[in-house]
Amino acid sequence: MGIVGGALQGIEAAYLSRKAGYETLVLDRREDAPARSLADSSVTVDVAEDPEAALRLLSGCDAVIPALENMPALRALDFVRDRLPCPLLFDMQAYSVSSSKQRSNEIMTEIGVPLPRSWPECGFPAVVKPSCQSGSVGVTVAGSEEEVAPALQRVYDLGDTPVVQEFVCGKSISIEAIGAGSRATAYVTTEVVLDRGYDCKRVLCAPGILEGEQEVAFGMAAKKVAECIGLRGIMDMEAILGRRGLRVLEIDARIPSQTPACVLAGSGINLLTELCLAASGKGSRARNARRCATYEHLWVHDGVVEETGERQFSRVRNPHVECGLFGADEAITDYEPGKTEWRGTFINSADSMEELNAKRSAFAVNVLKECRLDRYVGSSPEVMRRPGSPVR
Numbered sequence: 001m002g003i004v005g006g007a008l009q010g011i012e013a014a015y016l017s018r019k020a021g022y023e024t025l026v027l028d029r030r031e032d033a034p035a036r037s038l039a040d041s042s043v044t045v046d047v048a049e050d051p052e053a054a055l056r057l058l059s060g061c062d063a064v065i066p067a068l069e070n071m072p073a074l075r076a077l078d079f080v081r082d083r084l085p086c087p088l089l090f091d092m093q094a095y096s097v098s099s100s101k102q103r104s105n106e107i108m109t110e111i112g113v114p115l116p117r118s119w120p121e122c123g124f125p126a127v128v129k130p131s132c133q134s135g136s137v138g139v140t141v142a143g144s145e146e147e148v149a150p151a152l153q154r155v156y157d158l159g160d161t162p163v164v165q166e167f168v169c170g171k172s173i174s175i176e177a178i179g180a181g182s183r184a185t186a187y188v189t190t191e192v193v194l195d196r197g198y199d200c201k202r203v204l205c206a207p208g209i210l211e212g213e214q215e216v217a218f219g220m221a222a223k224k225v226a227e228c229i230g231l232r233g234i235m236d237m238e239a240i241l242g243r244r245g246l247r248v249l250e251i252d253a254r255i256p257s258q259t260p261a262c263v264l265a266g267s268g269i270n271l272l273t274e275l276c277l278a279a280s281g282k283g284s285r286a287r288n289a290r291r292c293a294t295y296e297h298l299w300v301h302d303g304v305v306e307e308t309g310e311r312q313f314s315r316v317r318n319p320h321v322e323c324g325l326f327g328a329d330e331a332i333t334d335y336e337p338g339k340t341e342w343r344g345t346f347i348n349s350a351d352s353m354e355e356l357n358a359k360r361s362a363f364a365v366n367v368l369k370e371c372r373l374d375r376y377v378g379s380s381p382e383v384m385r386r387p388g389s390p391v392r
Helices: 008-020 034-038 051-058 071-083 092-098 101-110 145-157 212-228 259-267 271-279 353-370
Strands: 002-004 025-028 041-044 064-066 126-130 140-142 162-166 171-180 184-186 190-194 200-205 232-242 245-252 292-301 304-307 320-323 330-333 342-350 375-377
Touching: 002 008, 002 051, 008 025, 008 034, 008 259, 008 271, 025 034, 025 051, 034 320, 051 071, 064 071, 071 092, 092 101, 092 232, 092 245, 101 162, 101 212, 101 245, 126 145, 140 145, 145 162, 171 212, 171 259, 171 271, 184 212, 190 259, 200 259, 212 232, 212 245, 232 271, 259 271, 259 292, 259 342, 292 353, 304 353, 342 353, 353 375
Parallel strands: 002 025, 002 064, 025 041, 304 375
Antiparallel strands: 126 140, 126 162, 171 184, 171 190, 171 232, 190 200, 200 292, 232 245, 292 304, 292 342, 320 330, 330 342
């Protein structure tokens, strides 16, 4: 498996490849890209600057997956696609649609996917976000008219177009879909738990995240969007389950970070394997084991263990996969005995939520005890309420 990009998405692709039994080659322009230490081999190359070198290196692979969101690099890979002797697991047309929240929102509105209401009709709080950035880059929650102008300016400073919508409170959820053009399959719903900066610190994969009808509706929404844009690859859909039901926030037509590894731990479904099957014209082999799993980031520093988002975890250096560390099933980490600062992603699974929570509690105690630390610190977003709404 050729993986282009060695940051967070590259870590995800390398981990999934390892679990699928694929030999991996990672290409990245950075010598210290963290996914490189998880691969069987890696090469330093700037794909955007030298696509011919990338073509030569990747021609020995059985499949190639871009694991980055650098548009010049993606265009370079798309340019050499026809000369690759193997599938490129990426859909440039679908990615271009999903890269614009403005355009993808228009498509989802046309086919009846429920979205947050637009501002100013929605009132406050409202979310101001750039149309073409990923993650929480440039996103501001505005609680008043006075806060809108600087939030808009923050987007303009990124050279982007603002999208302003209702701030929807509730459970943050995600689902992946894989398409083969006119047909698509939606997979497993996960819950995304955020830190104070609205960055994902933990993913949960378990039965019952959504009730039966809601789960069907969310899967159908992802399938419908994937088929509408003619997806030939993988995408994820993010939504909030609030008081007024599901509200879809965005889609991204590229391999996501974090959720696929948790899906694998909880359901047994390797989405990279599924993507390879779809690219070769074969049907899905997915069978959901319906277990419970978590995937969570920790940062040890200054004598504390801190739950942290993926932005902080992205600073991990030369990570390795280790089984049983502090009692966790698996870890992707740069921890070494005696280190006073390190980062890790820990994956745990069990047959029930009770068993999973007990395993996580024991794990937390083990980290504190074995590392001789005093505190385990977590953070969550502040609760935003509409002006005049009662406090419950």
